[in-house]
Every structure is written in structure tokens, then in C-alpha cells.
Amino acid sequence: MVHKYDLRVRYSDTDQMQRLHHAAYVEYLEVVRIEFLRSLGFSYDGLEQSGFLLPVTKLQIKYHQGVRYDEVLTFETRVVLDSEVRLTFQSQISASSARIALAEVELACIDRERHRPCKMPSALLEVLRSASI
Amino acid sequence: MVHKYDLRVRYSDTDQMQRLHHAAYVEYLEVVRIEFLRSLGFSYDGLEQSGFLLPVTKLQIKYHQGVRYDEVLTFETRVVLDSEVRLTFQSQISASSARIALAEVELACIDRERHRPCKMPSALLEVLRSASI
Amino acid sequence: MVHKYDLRVRYSDTDQMQRLHHAAYVEYLEVVRIEFLRSLGFSYDGLEQSGFLLPVTKLQIKYHQGVRYDEVLTFETRVVLDSEVRLTFQSQISASSARIALAEVELACIDRERHRPCKMPSALLEVLRSASI
Amino acid sequence: MVHKYDLRVRYSDTDQMQRLHHAAYVEYLEVVRIEFLRSLGFSYDGLEQSGFLLPVTKLQIKYHQGVRYDEVLTFETRVVLDSEVRLTFQSQISASSARIALAEVELACIDRERHRPCKMPSALLEVLRSASI
Secondary structure, eight states, X not given: OOEEEEEEOOGGGBOTTSSBXXXXXXHHHHHHHHHHHHHTTOOHHHHXXXXXXXXXXXXXXXXXXXXXXXXXXXXXXXXXXOSSSEEEEEEEEEETTEEEEEEXXXXXXXXXXXXXXXXXXXXXXXXXXXXTO | OOEEEEEEOOGGGBOTTSXXXXXXXXXXXXXXXXXXXXXXXXXXXXXXXXXXXXXXXEEEEEEOSOOOTTOEEEEEEEEEEOSSSEEEEEEEEEETXXXXXXXXXXXXXXXXXXXXXXXXXXXXXXXXXXXXX | OOEEEEXXXXXGGBOTTSSBOTTHHHHHHHHHHHHHHHHTTOOHHHXXXXXXXXXXXXXXXXXXXXXXXXXXXXXXEEEEEOSSSEEEXXXXXXXXXXXXXXXXXXXXXXXXXXXXXXXXXXXXXXXXXXXTO | OOEEEEEEOOGGGBOTTSSBOTTHHXXXXXXXXXXXXXXXXXXXXXXXXXXXXXXXXXXXXXXXXXXXXXXXEEEEEEEEEOSSSXXXXXXXXXXXTEEEXXXXXXXXXXXXXXXXXXXXXXXXXXXXXXXXX
């Protein structure tokens, strides 16, 4: 399953190169992951409230082309369940059908109290299993 | 007492106007407040760990002139103890002796658990009283 | 005329107080101003391309209450045309009908080449006059 | 040659996990690259003014452990000259001698006018050759 989501480049995220700053992609990717989960009926906020966190453990982005203020970025994202602890989101980012960037973000489930790796709750695992087909 | 602190404009904080983005000043002012307290021997981190928070309740900035990437901003800051709950930091921001901005930031002490206003701990009050002369 | 716009609190904009950081409001207000202009058929991007900039000259925010990750902020905004050079946006920010913050942002028109104050282009003035009723 | 640089975790860069947000590392790495070049007597600002840009083309970060507000991060960075167009910075990030993260950032030289890849100016190549030993 591919999740599709659009985000517009914010003025405050541009830099003096007059392009979207490369760090801002990382924040946009986070919004996209959370909306992906929401589209599956899963609340990341609820996950944290029930005692789990999903910090990023690995991040890789290839930037093909810059993008300007006010352009609309389209994120096409797949999720891969690496184990019962780890998952990876892969996104193709485009704008007006030009290829902008490729990103891969790995996250691991930890418990909120001790910050130790732990198995994801079964509700999340189920949702991810259905989405990773 | 006037606290003086320098911060260099970061590339990621510029925008496509090729100036420091107006929201970045707000983050720089926070760094300056914390370093002001540190220079007085007071740790904001320690304050939070002992159960108190100092959220911003009011913010006012007048921008006189833009500032470019890599310029060094000088913050000259005074603190005013408004009450045993509230305090205000006033900063003059300059670069190469040109006047860049004036800022006033009011904070209130709240307790971390209930997020209700409360009297600042006496160690902080003492430090602020000596600094606000 | 009151412009209404919703923005969801992003995870990357929270801080360790577990609330939206006070500087992030400034970025959200910028998004809201640009969408206000867009709703009037005016493109801020087009304005810059035609040689004008609208930097912020004054900023004032009163924070009444913190707001958490994933909450939806509602911005109700009016615009006032102060002169042919300056304009002010006033926003009431609420979440689930609780009052969160009040903001006032003044901007001035400058020309892109010399960064000197100048009269706003008539297309913008017209749009603002109709909106400021 | 290994360049060593310290940066303190800013409050505004923490998130509600009460750790430095993963996107903020990307901004800190940029500060470190620029200070690396400055320590070699080279001004990135001057490079842009002479008509060249160094956008990021690839980014990889492995996060080993979270880091808290006010902690001091130590960046130990090497630079590799991949070609006359591309260069890569590799950083080990630690805090109080604990391993925090590993990062690799590739940049490419482009000309400011046409945004096309081009050979780095010889002054930069020279500096990088001496630093990459």
C-alpha cells in the first residue's frame, strides 16, 4: 500500500539559497508518517499516551533537486515492518511530477519510562502488517 | 546589570529574503535568557528538574533592520522581576553596532505537575533580585 | 472580514514542556497570513517575484494557555491597512474553543533590490482594502 | 585531520520525548561543517558571495542514543573530497563520552545562477585537500 500526502513548502523553511532547507524535509517526513498512521485509523498521540515512543533510529535522504517556497510536495510512502520492534518508512518526494528526493526513515519502539526497545503494541503491529502488503 | 551575549546567525535560520527569519529571533532570545541565568550561577535545567517551568506568557519584538547569514548578533539583556511569579527580559539586539531589534519577553513560573502559576523558588528569586539592580 | 484557518500542532514543534514551543506560533502565524492572502486571490509568492517583500516589523503575542501535540489550532484573523506601506494582522488563536493566544503582526512593504520601504502594489492594496472592512 | 566542535542542545530543539529532536541534528551538523571550514581559514559565506553554493545531496544519520536539553554534544568530523564537485563530511557525535550518533553528509558544488553542478573553486579544493589527509 502506498500512502499519498501533500505538503506545501513553508516560507520559514526556506533558506538563503531560496530553496527548502534540507533539514525541513526531515520534519515534513515526520508529519507524513503520522498522517499515514492516522489514515490507517491509528493515532501516534494515543501510542505515546499508552506508554510507547517511536524515536527515529536511522535516516537517509537523497536530494535530487531543490524545491521552492509555496511549491506543493507530494509524498508517496510505503511502510516496512522490519521486526516486532523496528519499522521503516520509504518515501518518494516529488513536486509537479519532478523527482525531488528519496527518503528512508527507520524507527524503533521503546517504552516511555525506561527508554528501552520493546515490542510494538499489537494494535500497531496489526495496522502495519495490513499496510505493508 | 546588563548581560551581554553573542550569537552567530545560522544558515538554517535564514529565509529566501536572505535575512534571519523573524521567528528565529525568538529561539535566539531563549538561548540568551538561559545563558543569562547560567552566568548568574543558576541552571534552568535544574529548575525544571526541581519541578518548575518558566513558559513564555508574552512576547514583543520590534525589528529595525534585517541581518544576514553569518553575522554576529549581540544581545544586551536586562531582567525585571515583575512579581514573585512573573519576570521580564528586555533585550537590545545589535550587529556591528547597528541596531537590529528590541525584544521583551515575559515569563511566568508554573509548577510542572499541574501547570498552575506559582511562586518562583527562593534561589531563583534571589538571583533575579541581584541581577535586576 | 475574519479569515479562519486551522493548523495541527506538529511533533517537531513541541518542546520538553510537552507543549507547542512559543517560537513555533510565529511560524504558524506566517502560514496563516499567506493563506489569508491566498483566500483573497492574492499570491505572496507572486508579490516577491514582482520585486516586493513584506518583512515583519513588529510582533506581539500573548500566550494564555499551552497547547499539546496533535491538537488543532484555529486562527481567526483580521487585517488592518495601517498605511500604503504598513499592514497589521490580528489573530485570535483557539483550540477546542479554549482561548490559546492573541497575536498581532505588523509588516512593511519594501522593494527587493534596495530593501527600502515602499508603497504596496495597487493589486495588494485593493485586496487588503476589501478585506479590512 | 579531525575537526572537533561542541554545541549545546537548545531548549527549542527538544521535543515532547524530552530529547533533542532528530531533525535538529541536521541543523547542528550544518553549523559544524561551516565552523570546520572557518577553522581552515575558509568562509562559506564568501563562497556563496563569489557565486557558488554547496547544497546537501545526501544525508545519513544513525541515532544510537537520545540526548537531553542543555547537554553538550561533541562533533568529531572528517571531510572526504569525493571529486572536484562533491565532498562528504563524516561526524561522530558524542555527549559525556557516550556515543550519540553517526552522520554522513554529502554536498555538491553548484553555481548560484543556473543551479548546475560545477567544479569547486580552487581555494576551496586546496583547503579540502589539506584537511582530508
